Amino acid sequence: MTERDQRIEVCVIFGGVSGEHEISLLSARSILAALDPRKYHVLQIGITHEGEWLTGEDVLSALSNGTLDGCSVATLLADPSRTGIYRLYPLNGSERLELIRKVDVVFPVLHGTFGEDGTIQGLFELANIAYVGSGVVASAVGMDKGIFKDVMRANGIAVADSRVFTRREINENSARVVEMSEKIASYPLFVKPANLGSSVGVSKCHDREELISGLKEAARFDREF
DSSP, rough: OHHHHHSSEEEEEOOOTTHHHHHHHHHHHHHHSSTTTTTTEEEEEEETTTTOOOSSHHHHHHHHHOOOOOOOEEEEETTTTOEEEEEEEEEEEEEEEEEEEOOOOEEEEOOOOTTTTHHHHHHHHHHEEESOOOOOHHHHHOOHHHHHHHHHTTTOOOOOOOOOOOOHHHHHHHHHHHHHTTOOOOSOEEEEOOTSSSSOOOEEESSSHHHHHHHHHTTTTOOOO
8 A cells, every 4th residue: 555545534624604714724724734744645625704615735725815716616425425525516517526535534623603513513424424523412512602501500510600692682672781791790791602612702891881892792793692
């Protein structure tokens, strides 16, 4: 067997449609740099802000620079008999699929919604392909901060006091939301989207004015915060 045949085939997926798209690109850069080319044969998949899957020689740079001319449309089928990455290409007025490469494991480097919340993990499960990270249930529970804290409390694990509000509550009764928030603890109070990481939409609020601003900022990224 050649050295290439013996290496583990890894598909690194990054980008995505969440508000943490750019953070994902930074994480992917670190991971790609750390993967030993003597041990791993890497295929890059970049997902655009609009959700299009792209592959190519250096999709990371293409997404970072916004120059996607050299990229091809790619996909992963939810079919356990075809556990590979496919290229979608035009042919005679229609579109065809072509196998790019079989893969041994997928390394999702997607932050936030549709990346850490169990959705893409479900696709990997359907395709019966190994992947890095938590499974569907753990990803979904861990992504939603409100649900995660409820699970912790139900199991006797101490967590910081908090409240979950919806975007609708903020828009329709912000005074009540502020009043309830101020009962949690004294300032400063922290506001963050319930279904994102800790990179965007997070505010440290020292007074009521900053709290209102922080709630509005979080509402840009999630319907719960």
